Amino acid sequence: MDFSLTDEQNKLRQEVRDFLDQKLKSGAFQITSNGWIESFSQDFSREMSRKGWIGMTWPKEFGGQEGTYLDRAILMEEMLRYQAPIGYHFLSDRQVGPAIIHFGSKDQKETILPKIINAEVSFALGFSEPDAGSDLVSVRTSATEEGDHYIINGQKVWTTGAHRADYIWTLVRTDPNAAKKHKGLSEFIIDLKSPGVTVRPIINMAGVHSFNEVFFDNVKVPKENMVGEKNRGFYQIMAQMDYERAGLERLMQNYPLFEYLVEYVKKEKRNGEPMCKDPKVRNTLAQLEIEYQIGRLFCYQVAWTLTQGRLPNYEAALCKAYCTQFEKRLSDAATRILGLYGQLMPGSKWAPFQGDAASSYLWSVSYTLQGGTVEVLKNIIAMRGLGLPLG
């Protein structure tokens, strides 16, 4: 078994690092935990586009590079290690584009895919509703056919980035009388500037405006904005979720915190002794290193499975469940090692690493929920991995 990367892949990693080192020096962004999702820069995304790093795995006929998912994993690993501001394009690149390639109409492929590749358009994902999260089949937002368009009414919630995106990719009910709830759902692309759309901020417990409520009040949407087949939306989403769960960001989003922590204990003293000599501190960091390396292997296994042309359903569930729980353990360990200073939030002059430990502690909870909660992922692992019956 050979785990090593090819010369080409190592070259790609170096090229990405050189690019990011140069951007970092120019002040284009700063390395802070969660920076990759909080920072939204169309200019930065345009530069990535010019490098061919948006749509990297897409077929050439749709403007992609036909790179492998391992190439994309290398790219993402470096972007997240540097916390580069990829919020503008990253959902479109990872999920929206591949979904249009699989299920979209000829017109959607011709008009939307080039805009994603060129960083000219940004998407939010509107699946969850107040009464439909894990149980997505309970979606109630409705689309009623009227002439050459649909009328949308309802509400989405926890919609990341809807306050900055141009469009929302959403799941709505097109057949309220379907015998089975999951058979009455369809996917639509909705312009967030349409009359009748209201985006209302939700501030998360880390004090950040990252997600929103989105309300639809008689919003008129052209019929051609439906993606794929009417009433097949749920099946389409299930395939798309595997791409979402496959992302390496699950493990790497708090990596800077780990690096800061290791450097911190090398320099700082507690009770007159270097912290790095404290057996408890050493033990904790070594344990985190073991877990980090395990998580990294899971991430590469998912990328490899995708590269083989298989959907990593079980592997992605395992990877996301493990890695997001690792992030919780990492930020928990950071706040413990830093003592009371670890509780200081960004903005405090006494906070080590600009308050990243406290901020990550608060953010890490949400990672175990978004894109499928750990409990739901464990259900997938039990059924698809262990062959246990539905619980």
Ligand SMILES: Cc1cc2nc3c(=O)[nH]c(=O)nc-3n(C[C@H](O)[C@H](O)[C@H](O)COP(=O)(O)OP(=O)(O)OC[C@H]3O[C@@H](n4cnc5c(N)ncnc54)[C@H](O)[C@@H]3O)c2cc1C
């Ligand atoms: C930071 C963040 C960003 C998000 N961004 C988006 C976004 O951009 N777009 C979007 O559509 N949604 C987004 N979400 C919503 C996310 O997808 C949902 O929070 C998630 O699917 C869980 O749904 P819920 O919150 O309704 O919780 P529920 O589904 O109500 O779950 C509540 C609890 O019950 C448990 N549970 C539920 N069902 C089962 C079961 N069958 N077996 C065992 N336990 C179960 C869950 O694990 C959880 O602990 C985001 C969430 C977060 C935290």
